[in-house]
Amino acid sequence: MAFTYILECSDGSYYVGSTVDLERRIAQHAAGEGAAYTRRRPVKLAWAVQMDSVAEAYLLEKKLQGWSRAKRRCVIEGRYCDLRSNMKDEAVDDGSAPRISTPLRSAQPPGP
Template identity: 35%
Template sequence: MSNSTSTDETTHVVYIVECYDGTYYTGYTTDVERRVEEHNTGTGARYTRGRTPVEVVYTETYETQSAAMSREYAIKQLRRPQKERLVSGDVA
């Protein structure tokens, strides 16, 4: 049993997956592998159902859920060209 609290160990991740149809979906999770599996089995977000398989193309990690969810919202506000620059490593 660990002495640390779960918040000390939890990594909050904002991710972008590319769907089979070439569209992007941005989300938040604490377990990227589990979340991608959920998307690919149809139990993830409604948007990704029917657009499987999805593949992770971008991630950012944060220490707090609040920071990660704020960034998720900001990324969702970006237009496609801005998301493409972010995914490719250019600054968005």
């Protein structure tokens, strides 16, 4: 069992990662012990999904890292049907990466 996750940093940017212990990894990021990108930045978990294996979680992490901010936002908001419309400038999914299933946690859409 492993997880792929998206953090939202205080500057509004996204960080994508994978781990076998989601709670511990989020605590590391929050304490400034995570990846260099998330240091000195308050972060919050925007989205996470549990995968069957570390390899699948890592493949999905790499796939999401290559996606635009708009596509990541669709994933965070659970708008999977909108992913196709946000693929204009990106390669079509060749099916090599695992499919995204129901997330463990999603951020609420921004208020009015």
